[in-house]
Amino acid sequence: MGEKQSRSSNRYSNRKRSSYGLRSSNRNKSSFGLRSNDGSSDRNSNSHRRSDRNKDRSGHRRVRPGSLLTELLYPLRCPMCQRVLPPSGSDPALRSWRGLVCGDCAKHLPRIREPYCLKCGKELNDETEEYCPDCAAGTHFFTEGRSLFRYEKDLRGSILRMKFHNKREYLDFYAAALQEMGGPFLKRTGVRCVLPVPAHPGKTRERGYDQCLLLAEKFCQRTRLPLLRNVLIRTRYTVPQKGLGTQQRRANVRNAFALKKDFALTEPVLLLDDIYTTGSTIDACCRVLRQNGIRTIFFLTICSVRAGDTEGMELPDETTARKAPGGFVR
Ligand SMILES: [Zn+2]
Numbered sequence: 445m446g447e448k449q450s451r452s453s454n455r456y457s458n459r460k461r462s463s464y465g466l467r468s469s470n471r472n473k474s475s476f477g478l479r480s481n482d483g484s485s486d487r488n489s490n491s492h493r494r495s496d497r498n499k500d501r502s503g504h505r506r507v508r509p510g511s512l513l514t515e516l517l518y519p520l521r522c523p524m525c526q527r528v529l530p531p532s533g534s535d536p537a538l539r540s541w542r543g544l545v546c547g548d549c550a551k552h553l554p555r556i557r558e559p560y561c562l563k564c565g566k567e568l569n570d571e572t573e574e575y576c577p578d579c580a581a582g583t584h585f586f587t588e589g590r591s592l593f594r595y596e597k598d599l600r601g602s603i604l605r606m607k608f609h610n611k612r613e614y615l616d617f618y619a620a621a622l623q624e625m626g627g628p629f630l631k632r633t634g635v636r637c638v639l640p641v642p643a644h645p646g647k648t649r650e651r652g653y654d655q656c657l658l659l660a661e662k663f664c665q666r667t668r669l670p671l672l673r674n675v676l677i678r679t680r681y682t683v684p685q686k687g688l689g690t691q692q693r694r695a696n697v698r699n700a701f702a703l704k705k706d707f708a709l710t711e712p713v714l715l716l717d718d719i720y721t722t723g724s725t726i727d728a729c730c731r732v733l734r735q736n737g738i739r740t741i742f743f744l745t746i747c748s749v750r751a752g753d754t755e756g757m758e759l760p761d762e763t764t765a766r767k768a769p770g771g772f773v774r
């Protein structure tokens with residue numbers, strides 16, 4: 445097993461132990477798995493693991509995560525153009541987004557610029573408008589939301605590779621981007637906890653991972669916001685949203701989510717997802733939250749389609765992505 449893989453699976457299992465992902469204040473401690481619900485029994489096993497963690501079974505020194513050697517053996521690639529990034533010898537989980545993308549792509553990221561909808565954050569075509577048609581019609585249940593990028597070109601390929609082709613190493617870049625570029629939004633809204641939009645367990649099993657949960661883990665590690673895992677849960681399998689109109693999408697995800705019983709949430713909450721299209725999934729989550737008395741709900745996603753772009757809405761779909769291994773559908 446590659447160092448990178450074992451490193452991420454260790455981290456995952458260590459964090460999984462903490463109750464609802466409420467992280468300890470000491471980042472190093474939690475990433476070395478020192479923290480547990482009861483604390484005591486783990487501490488011994490972990491101190492043992494810690495002394496051995498740089499050695500393999502035969503006692504040979506292992507390559508340290510984030511070391512120059514690790515990067516030479518398992519080079520990081522640009523999540524946009526897939527070129528190998530020059531090794532820097534620092535842990536990707538601690539780098540800024542600029543250190544996780546190539547220089548060319550950093551300059552040409554399709555960042556969402558003004559004018560954007562003041563409610564859902566979609567980029568608008570008309571400078572004189574403040575809201576997209578959906579938000580102007582007042583059809584959403586969330587308070588406000590933002591996305592970082594337009595879902596187009598290289599970014600679309602990157603997201604599809606991450607979602608359906610196991611490119612989990614891109615998550616460090618996206619988590620860093622969400623923290624840094626989304627920083628002003630997070631600060632202004634003062635969100636208190638993070639709820640990842642849950643994938644259906646069947647889909648997670650099929651793919652082998654829930655990319656949104658992994659993204660939320662990395663995001664919360666960086667922002668130090670509490671991650672509430674398995675609090676918002678998916679209760680029903682939904683058909684892919686591709687090819688469905690807004691009304692059909694709403695019907696498709698309605699009642700697909702539930703909130704863990706008797707769990708007290710601290711407002712305002714932040715829903716985290718990868719793509720925002722019609723907002724039907726976010727709205728379905730909000731409906732459940734509101735039924736449970738939560739009123740202030742923000743969302744943050746990696747990307748969104750431009751207001752009125754129905755073509756983009758068709759793309760975030762598993763079957764389409766599988767037909768195109770490179771992730772490009774056009
Ligand atoms: Zn690049």
Ligand SMILES: [Zn+2]
Binds near residue numbers: 562564566577579
């Ligand atoms: Zn809007």
